[in-house]
Amino acid sequence: MRRPGLRPLRRKSLARLTFRISAPILAGALLALPGGAGAQELRSYTVVGDAIPHSLTGAPGHAGRGRALVVERSSTCILCHSGPFPEQKFQGDLAPDLTGSGSRASAGQLRLRLVDASRLNAATIMPSYYRVDGLNRVGTPWRGKPILSAEQIEDIVAYLVSLRE
Ligand code: HEC
Numbered sequence: 001m002r003r004p005g006l007r008p009l010r011r012k013s014l015a016r017l018t019f020r021i022s023a024p025i026l027a028g029a030l031l032a033l034p035g036g037a038g039a040q041e042l043r044s045y046t047v048v049g050d051a052i053p054h055s056l057t058g059a060p061g062h063a064g065r066g067r068a069l070v071v072e073r074s075s076t077c078i079l080c081h082s083g084p085f086p087e088q089k090f091q092g093d094l095a096p097d098l099t100g101s102g103s104r105a106s107a108g109q110l111r112l113r114l115v116d117a118s119r120l121n122a123a124t125i126m127p128s129y130y131r132v133d134g135l136n137r138v139g140t141p142w143r144g145k146p147i148l149s150a151e152q153i154e155d156i157v158a159y160l161v162s163l164r165e
Pocket of ligand 1 (some may be wrong): 080095113117
């Protein structure tokens with residue numbers, strides 16, 4: 001006999017399982033891929049005041065991809081920050097809640113914060129996600145490589161800008 005309730009239920013849990021497996025694999029792949037953040041040349045950027053006014057890639061980022069990056073544990077944001085991520089049970093409390101980031105700062109200010117937060121606060125614990133010079137204690141696999149690619153920075157900027165209060 002056909003049980004209409006069964007199929008969607010199975011599909012849902014399968015999807016959840018695939019996500020659980022693919023998230024760490026994806027994170028590993030991002031680090032290992034030659035086309036990932038690692039192999040790319042750092043693009044130059046200009047800091048104006050407390051901001052980097054222009055996109056690192058010359059193009060706007062994708063807010064949906066940015067959200068996925070922020071929520072993913074490998075980007076480490078939510079080790080320190082909380083935010084509007086109901087699906088994440090464990091969120092950090094070492095840093096301001098990211099809710100409303102787009103109302104508090106411009107895209108350029110958010111970009112500099114991600115690229116090199118230490119320029120804004122020399123004592124910050126927030127990592128410089130797009131900087132390779134002047135860093136201490138960088139593990140060998142990461143030497144000379146930014147933590148995130150220029151595209152990933154732009155995706156996260158696009159997402160943070162969309163967080164309005
Ligand atoms: C190790 C902890 C840590 C991590 C990881 C971290 N941050 Fe932060 N972040 C901070 C702290 C602390 C501040 C507060 C200002 C300061 O100390 O620089 C901050 C400030 C910010 C701000 C400004 C918030 C405001 O309202 O003033 C934004 C936006 C932000 N972080 C985004 C991110 C994103 C996106 C990521 C991941 C790509 C991230 N942070 C990763 C610690 C962290």
